[in-house]
Amino acid sequence: MRQARLIIWALCAVVIVAIGVFLVTSPKSKPTTSQMITSASFGGPFTLVGSDGQPFGTEQLKGKPYVLFFGFTHCPDTCPTTLARLVKLRRDVGGDGAFNIVFVTVDPERDGPKEMGTYSKAFGAPIIGLTGSPAQIDQVKKEFGIFSQKVPTGGGDYTVDHTATVLLFDRNGKFVATIAPDEQDQPAIDKLKRMVTA
């Protein structure tokens, strides 16, 4: 009798521990941004406009891994810093040809094909600058979960607050990872290496 009660208590303990383990390891009900970003529906094919004024689509990126970064050419700090960093990291990973750096404007009103072309050449390494109609840019921003908002700076001028996360895609155009703007070099290099070998 006493033995049976002990066994029941032991079983109860096992069940309680199991519930605890499940609660701790099960996914949180509220997904974080990075969890949402890894969903299968993320991204999608797009067609924008290249610096030569011609349509530029995702199919032109196939066969080589690429990183996608959104910004604007009048951006004083974050965009040139990020592009300079991507150029440096690409050299660390395997040279200028290791993957494509794709820079998409969130400011199509000021950044036409010509502006994107001139700006993309300023970093001493190949960068693909893309623009499009405001509707095209809005569509691509939506597909990739990119936020942007103009902030007036006086005198009719403005800057743009925007998502500065870099998106990584393998040679088949499959989304593989993100690099946060404030992420250290080493984890970023590790991710880029995985992207290149994927």
Place this chain on the structure above:
Amino acid sequence: MMKPALLFAVLMLASCKPASAPPAISVDGVWARATVSGQSGSAAYFTIRNAGGEDKLLTVSSPGADASLHSTTMDNGVMRMRPLEALDIPAKGTVELKPGGTHVMLMGLRQPLQAGAALELDLKFQKTGERKVMAEVRPASSGAGM
């Protein structure tokens, strides 16, 4: 009961409390990022070293652009730039303006910044007063660290 003479001495000492030490400011590593034609904005960075008492950087101006102190903050992956009222320079402290952080925003550039050229920046401190420094224009690919 305190004797009047002692009270007097205490009051004297209290009023003689030395004012905080004057700041001793030096500004180095001043640079700005080169731009291409058509690009109206860039940023300048420098390091302020203070060997003395606290001070405040109130404004930065430039004959070559509309300059202003800005901070870059990251909010869940979104980059936001906001003007700074002033920049506190702590006593015996160092304040670094660098890519991806606090910077001098340069808007409305009168002409593109060419690598190798120099851009005048006029710094106005609360106590130190005005300081003119020359920013070295470096290639756009500089300052790759965040």
